[in-house]
Amino acid sequence: MRPEINAVTDRIIARSQKTREEYLALIESHNSKTPSRERLAAANQAHTYAACPALDKSELIGGKWPNIGIVTAYNDMLSAHEPLKDYPDIIKTAVRKYGAIAQVAGGVPAMCDGVTQGFEGMELSLFSRDIIAMSTAIAMSHDVFDAGICLGVCDKIVPGLMIGALRFGWLPFIFCPSGPMTSGISNSEKAKTRQLYAEGKVGRKELLESESKAYHEEGTCTFYGTANSNQMMMEFMGVHMPNSAFINPRNPLRAALVKATGVRASKITHLGDEYLPLGKVISEKAIVNAMVGLCATGGSTNHMLHLPAMARAAGIIINWQDFEDISEATPLLARVYPNGPADVNHFHAAGGIAFLIDQLLEGGLLHDDVLTVMGKGLSNYTQEPFLDGDLAVWQAGTKKSHDEDILRPLSNPFAPTGGLRLVKGNIGRGCVKISAVSQDHHEIKAPARVFTSQADFHEAFKAGELDKDVVVVVRGQGPRANGMPELHKLTPALGVLQDKGFKVALLTDGRMSGASGKILAAIHVTPEALNGGAIAKIRDGDIIHINANGIIEALVNEKEWEERTATLPDMSYSHNDIGRELFTVFRNNAGAAEDGASQFEY
Incomplete structure (x- = not known):
């Protein structure tokens, strides 16, 4: 490890000692080898499975199958969250084959800064993060689940889901995104039209036509803003299926990754042999890894608000000096709009997160000795998913950037320090x-x-x-x-x-x-x-x-x-x-x- 990264990690551990110990004690207090629902009285349990299909009901009543709670940010007004509609059914079907049950535990609001930008609704945006955290807690408060899956993508949604999930840190959680829409018009063309409109040189009709060519189908916006920085950080913290961030919604691989998410969640509960509680996956080292990823990619400034809030939910205290020192030690390896002309689809095609994590691990800038939802080691995230029939399988990612105008090796960074x-x-x-x-x-x-x-x-x-x-x-x-x-x-x-x-x-x-x-x-x-x-x-x-x-x-x-x-x-x-x-x-x-x-x- 680079000494600068170790120094920041050590001071975060020292600063967080009391609050982290208290948090880990909370997790240990929920240690059990029986399904969570069994501590409830019979009448309480009956409400849990009253509307379930017969097979699910019989296993919930008398069996030992784990029950996975799905918290979803689905709505069909926002492109990034529209694909989430079918995910619960895909997950339910997949996990039954592996001896588990899944239920939609609850929904959380998902608003779009792109819609409210510059108008009154934007003043509710940041606060929606904490509403989402509370909504996640309400969904999980029935205390009948052995694991969780969080379906969400954009700006405040993923941080809110993470904060809420971390307060149930004795449970495993996997985060499942929808992926970016395919590329529309170039980001530079879109920005040029916006500037011409600001100068009064084109009208609203031309502006709307340009924007509609950029934001044109289901999926996340393709620029590297807060939503896609979210997905990068979830990979660097080890709570996605590896390299699932930037697979388009219509790609058959996306459905396979949703299935794999459910299957993996069913295997890492406290009822099995691979118990991986979220509160131990999100450690001080995992938070440092997220900061490194943010700096190496020139990610969203919004995460200088969100990451401290997420970390604190796990008993970890970070500040902006930590970001500064990590940025000083971390080279800039990616140029994705607004930091360059390419979008996240181009970034993914150039080698994407698998290549980036591989480079940063080799350079001693990331902690490999962390827990992830895939087990021990961030090196799990140097692998890429591919289709085998209708299933996702993983193999080693590329060791070479396919476009050094977008993504570079550590030996040839865009800048010696982060963004x-x-x-x-x-x-x-x-x-x-x-x-x-x-x-x-x-x-x-x-x-x-x-x-x-x-x-x-x-x-x-x-x-x-x-x-x-x-x-x-x-x-x-x-x-x-x-x-x-x-x-x-x-x-x-x-x-x-x-x-x-x-x-x-x-x-x-x-x-x-x-x-x-x-x-x-x-x-x-x-x-x-x-x-x-x-x-x-x-x-x-x-x-x-x-x-x-x-x-x-x-x-x-x-x-x-x-x-x-x-x-x-x-x-x-x-x-x-x-x-x-x-x-x-x-x-x-x-x-x-x-x-x-x-x-x-x-």
Whole structure:
């Protein structure tokens, strides 16, 4: 192992000792060799199997077959989750052949940031993660299951499923995705049309036509945003069937992988000889592996919120300094849009996750000595699935990238360090994703223009007020202010300003999209403005210095800065309508961004 990775791992283990011990004690307290349902009274059990087919009912009543609970994020409005409709029936049929039963334990909400981007519904997006965690807990709370399968794909859904599942960490869980849609128009063509629309050079008809050619069928969006970063991390943490992340929904191999998920779940319960509880699979080393994967691929900044929240659900405490140090030690090996022109289908064809994990293991950047749902060793994930009849079988993955414009070996990285960085200074602490930002835009010193909403920014942009070097400050966007929406709608306009030759950057206590692009953006700034964070001290015209290598500061006289009063934004406009009034308790209790902006204390 590289000493830098070991050093981060060791300090996470030391920092988490008490909370991790408490968590593992929770798992041990549920240790049993009998089916979980047997501890319930007869009447309680009867409700469990009242609607079951005869065979399932007889085995639930008197047999020792394991019962697998399926938690699904299915809906047929969202392309990524529409394929999940048939998965429970596929799983049920598959596991019966291997002496197990599966039931849909419950559903969780799945909303799409692509639909709500720039509108009021986006303010519920981050909080939906914790609602999903609670919904998962409700589904599993019947306590009649011996394993779980989580069906979900996108931004907040997978982190929420993971948080909820980890609170039942004595059970094995396998995560099962739907895969990406096939490639539509190129991402660069899509981005160009968006920018032309922002400039008023094409209309809404042309914009919608372009978007519909990009998002055109069932499956996950093909750019490397939060949804596909989710799937990468599930592989690096060992909770998928190996290399199942990026198989398209219509590919016959996808159905075979769903079958294999059910069969494997039935074999790793506490009733058999391969007991692999989720709470032991998700260890400190597994979390470090996920961080390495995120940095090596230039993954979504959203996971600098989600991964701390997921880790904490397993008693593991991480922070942004851990990300920074891992990023410094991890070369960038992939360029997938927005970090390059290719999409995840091209990435998969070039060698994909199997090749990437193989390279990182060989370079001592990943811990191989971890548990996965396949047993001991992350090296299980250097294998690729193939069809044998209607079954999935695995064989060694490629040792060579098939396109070094997309995926490179450790000996020839795109950059010597990873794509995510910590920035800090008298404004607070924040994150920068630099993998898509060209080197000449990594630093800026320019006057601030302060806004408290995306709408105000767009008015100023359309009026030509921002045609200059500028650091756009959008504050009042943190979790306690308005639920920390993504501000991706700013990207096309900021891109226009940069293409005009102006030096431009974004500074915000909100989130940017997992598709963060070519603009230098210091995001997730904490403490947030509504908590009196120093971002609330910035005034129009203050010179702001942002350096992707670690700095966010207001170049204001130190004494004046200390004495300056924070201007707390009035967020009342953002607390009603489209259901936002129901989330007052969430806004009031949300944690800091660096802690995952979570509602939960354990």
